[in-house]
Amino acid sequence: MSAIAKSNAHSIVEASPRAKAIAGTIVILYAVISILPLLWIVATAFKSQSDAIAYPPKVFFQPTLEGYVNLFTMRTRQTPDFIAKLPPPTTWYDKLVRQHDMVIAGPSKVVPRFINSLIIGFGSTFLAVFLGTLAAYAFSRFRIPLADDLLFFILSTRMMPPVAVAIPIYLMYRQLNLTDTRLGMILLYTAVNVSLAVWLLKGFIDEIPREYEEAALVDGYTRLQALRKVVLPQAVTGIAATAIFCLIFSWNEYAFAVLLTSGEAQTMPPFIPFIIGEGGQDWPAVAAATTLFVMPIVLFTVLLRKHLLRGITFGAVRK
Amino acid sequence: MVDIRVENLRKSFDQFTAVQGSNFRIPDGTFFAMLGPSGCGKTTTLRMIAGLELPTEGRILLDGEDVTFHRAAARDIAFVFQLFALYPHMNVAQNIGFPLKCASMSRREIRERVAETARLLRIEHLLSSRTSKLSGGDRQRVALGRAIVRRPKAFLMDEPLGALDAEFRHLMCSELRDLHDRINATTIYVTHDQIEAMSMADTIAIMNRGRIEQIGSPQEIYDRPASLFVADFIGSPPMNFLKFDAGLKSGDQAIDFHATRIAVPEIHEARATGPLVLGVRPEHIGFAEDAPVRGRVFGAEYLGTTQIVTVDTPYGRVAARLPSHLKVAIGEAVGLNFRCERLALFDAVSGAAIRTASFGATAHD
Numbered sequence A: 001m002s003a004i005a006k007s008n009a010h011s012i013v014e015a016s017p018r019a020k021a022i023a024g025t026i027v028i029l030y031a032v033i034s035i036l037p038l039l040w041i042v043a044t045a046f047k048s049q050s051d052a053i054a055y056p057p058k059v060f061f062q063p064t065l066e067g068y069v070n071l072f073t074m075r076t077r078q079t080p081d082f083i084a085k086l087p088p089p090t091t092w093y094d095k096l097v098r099q100h101d102m103v104i105a106g107p108s109k110v111v112p113r114f115i116n117s118l119i120i121g122f123g124s125t126f127l128a129v130f131l132g133t134l135a136a137y138a139f140s141r142f143r144i145p146l147a148d149d150l151l152f153f154i155l156s157t158r159m160m161p162p163v164a165v166a167i168p169i170y171l172m173y174r175q176l177n178l179t180d181t182r183l184g185m186i187l188l189y190t191a192v193n194v195s196l197a198v199w200l201l202k203g204f205i206d207e208i209p210r211e212y213e214e215a216a217l218v219d220g221y222t223r224l225q226a227l228r229k230v231v232l233p234q235a236v237t238g239i240a241a242t243a244i245f246c247l248i249f250s251w252n253e254y255a256f257a258v259l260l261t262s263g264e265a266q267t268m269p270p271f272i273p274f275i276i277g278e279g280g281q282d283w284p285a286v287a288a289a290t291t292l293f294v295m296p297i298v299l300f301t302v303l304l305r306k307h308l309l310r311g312i313t314f315g316a317v318r319k
Numbered sequence B: 001m002v003d004i005r006v007e008n009l010r011k012s013f014d015q016f017t018a019v020q021g022s023n024f025r026i027p028d029g030t031f032f033a034m035l036g037p038s039g040c041g042k043t044t045t046l047r048m049i050a051g052l053e054l055p056t057e058g059r060i061l062l063d064g065e066d067v068t069f070h071r072a073a074a075r076d077i078a079f080v081f082q083l084f085a086l087y088p089h090m091n092v093a094q095n096i097g098f099p100l101k102c103a104s105m106s107r108r109e110i111r112e113r114v115a116e117t118a119r120l121l122r123i124e125h126l127l128s129s130r131t132s133k134l135s136g137g138d139r140q141r142v143a144l145g146r147a148i149v150r151r152p153k154a155f156l157m158d159e160p161l162g163a164l165d166a167e168f169r170h171l172m173c174s175e176l177r178d179l180h181d182r183i184n185a186t187t188i189y190v191t192h193d194q195i196e197a198m199s200m201a202d203t204i205a206i207m208n209r210g211r212i213e214q215i216g217s218p219q220e221i222y223d224r225p226a227s228l229f230v231a232d233f234i235g236s237p238p239m240n241f242l243k244f245d246a247g248l249k250s251g252d253q254a255i256d257f258h259a260t261r262i263a264v265p266e267i268h269e270a271r272a273t274g275p276l277v278l279g280v281r282p283e284h285i286g287f288a289e290d291a292p293v294r295g296r297v298f299g300a301e302y303l304g305t306t307q308i309v310t311v312d313t314p315y316g317r318v319a320a321r322l323p324s325h326l327k328v329a330i331g332e333a334v335g336l337n338f339r340c341e342r343l344a345l346f347d348a349v350s351g352a353a354i355r356t357a358s359f360g361a362t363a364h365d
Helices: A003-007 A017-044 A066-072 A080-085 A092-098 A110-141 A147-156 A162-175 A182-207 A210-218 A223-252 A255-260 A268-274 A283-303 A305-313 B042-050 B092-102 B107-121 B136-148 B166-183 B194-200 B218-223 B228-233
Strands: A073-077 A102-107 B004-013 B016-026 B031-035 B057-062 B077-080 B154-158 B186-191 B203-208 B211-216 B240-248 B254-257 B260-263 B271-280 B285-287 B293-302 B306-313 B316-323 B333-338 B344-347
Touching (some): A066 A073, A066 A092, A066 A110, A073 A092, A110 A223, A162 A255, A210 B077, A223 A283, A223 A305, A268 A283, A283 A305, B016 B057, B031 B042, B031 B194, B042 B186, B077 B136, B092 B107, B107 B136, B136 B166, B186 B194, B203 B228, B211 B218, B228 B271, B228 B344, B240 B254, B240 B316, B254 B271
Parallel strands (some): B077 B154
Antiparallel strands (some): B203 B211, B240 B271, B254 B260, B271 B344, B285 B333, B293 B306, B293 B333
16 A cells, blocks of 8 residues: 555545554453453462452462462361471472461362363263254255244243243252253253254354255265265354353353252352351462363363354355 | 256246246257246256256156156266355365265375366366465366266256356356367256357257247257247347237238238248237348338447447337448438348247248247
8 A cells, every 4th residue: 555545544444543542442441351350360369368358459469379279178277286296298288288287188179070060061062062053054954844933942942041940950850860960961051052052053054055065965975974074164163153152151150050069060160159268268269269260261262262253253244 | 978858847946836847858968058037947957957956746867767856966967056166175176076085086096087187177286276266267167177077977057157257258168168078978057148058058948937938059049939038038139029910821921011011931820810029130130211111210339340220110119230331320211121031920929939931940849
């Protein structure tokens, strides 16, 4: 672009410098407001008990790993005499705990809870996206009797908050022995997510021209092969976007998790608020758990962000 | 390498009938064009032959074998789509080789066949490119490559040049015909562009509202249109139609056209007095002082070697193709002389051509 064209300030395609500056400021402001609570949580995880609840809040503090150690361990308080008689601590976390007149009694339940969250979150996401893709493909490509009614019916499962059916589901699960099982939670989250998946993916698949599959069909492939080799590679953007939405829901779900899980299949959301330390909530440990809890979603989103961005704007422009 | 026969083919979608009882036979090695306005059922017919659509009624036979309800994959037919349908997630070589992968061919064999096809289409230098980087013409060549690599029995093409710009279209027309002659497979080519159909096809089927109006060579279609629709659809500017009422006797050599008589090819069909249409191609009109049909010049379009002169006559506006050196003044009174042996007569009600010495052909034979 020549200098003359640039100096002709009013362009309909390029924003003016002032507009850009305003837009930039708004975006930065929004980012700061959204990220600040997260940063506070990450910081709190490195505070000591007293720093965490200090008033006025402390922005600068002596960092410690107490929060993380407390999160991963169960501890018992002992007399100083008893601790003095013990052999010297072998690890840095033993030492850290003993400073507070405590000894480590064993691992806490955070690791199994985290594993539950991973299995249930990713399991239900996979199932919802898998079933959703098949259903969306069928709705998009075949003449299905009452297709519109069926789609509306599928959507209607999202018209109330899922918790509204908590009691019937609780009773049903008790009958089926599904309470407090990973399978039960996976099925439940899949059921909630599958409607979202069908609707999102139908939009994406509608955008993929039929000619691609038809070309494959004529060239000797079966419909299933055509779906796998031609449609799915092109729907990858939509599938990624859908997977993120599904994962976020099942990862963060709290109400059903509280109601239906207590031991075996408990996920992180109901576990975190009940991390109790001495004399109440152990805030640094809670913050540490929260930090670890958001990591997989952040990682998943960052990995798929290229697809996600394209996915959200997909279909907006006719190619 | 296949003889395609279509019998009583019908296709209805809910209320709408897209194809109403088509019958035709395409001999082995023919370049067969289906020509018609959009929505006339030509694409639906093609899709039924390919197996992408199931007919409501009728049969499709390939080399005498009934394939009406066979899967598309089992018919060994290649289809070229208007928008190419190149897989965006594969490069050119992968696109061309895709049909072979399904036939569980060895990788070396696939590579050889792809290279051979690319050579045939002169796109060897593009094999490792992404399809999104290609020009329209090259995309079309890749789509053709994907069709011919499998050496199918027949090629079905659905407006393959529709998405190209005019310049490329012309080039691809001759390339397509050349390709057809070299591999000599039966080709069905669907288009709404009469120039494409006329310039490439051995046989043309003209379709209108789900019916085949006429099947014939380009010359037959142009010189002996079987109906008013065909006469109007083919040719640019189209045939002039002059309405009149008269009766016809078999053996007549002239007709009563309003107050005058006009010589026509010998009539082979007797008719009671009724509304008729006289059809005259623009290039069969000349100016003559003593001509019975007179009018005033309305306008002239200069086209280089010829010009199209429109003349307002009492029977409607008539377009004449005249040599461009002829001086024509707007508003000038002129007489129109028709080349009698090339005139056509149509029944104004049914639209069917009336049999004469030069228009002996009837529709559907």
